[in-house]
Amino acid sequence: MTDGNLELVGVLVWWAVVGPTSRAVVRFDEKRLSDKALEHAWPPVSRDAAWLALWLVGFFPVYLLAFFAIHFGRTRGSMRGVGLGIAWTVAAILAGIAAEEVVGALIDAVGG
Numbered sequence: 001m002t003d004g005n006l007e008l009v010g011v012l013v014w015w016a017v018v019g020p021t022s023r024a025v026v027r028f029d030e031k032r033l034s035d036k037a038l039e040h041a042w043p044p045v046s047r048d049a050a051w052l053a054l055w056l057v058g059f060f061p062v063y064l065l066a067f068f069a070i071h072f073g074r075t076r077g078s079m080r081g082v083g084l085g086i087a088w089t090v091a092a093i094l095a096g097i098a099a100e101e102v103v104g105a106l107i108d109a110v111g112g
Contacts, residue, residue, distance in 0.1 A: 022064060
């Protein structure tokens, strides 16, 4: 397998893991928020547009950080919320890296 093919596989794995994870975290969080906190959340159309923009640029860590930090910071109205956004960013990035490693090991095992 060429370096270009491995890079493509890495991008696809990243989209397959970090994309759904980032969306699920925010949606799950919104379902658990109080009505007062939910008033500060993005309107669904804006949230979905932000997530689509995130998907289109490839879930780069800095954009992922902004996505989570804005959501958690706005809904919590505190630095604690921003810290929670940073923690979810790190978790999503680690999940993406772990998935890339697993897929890379599988490709090596099959002789790709």
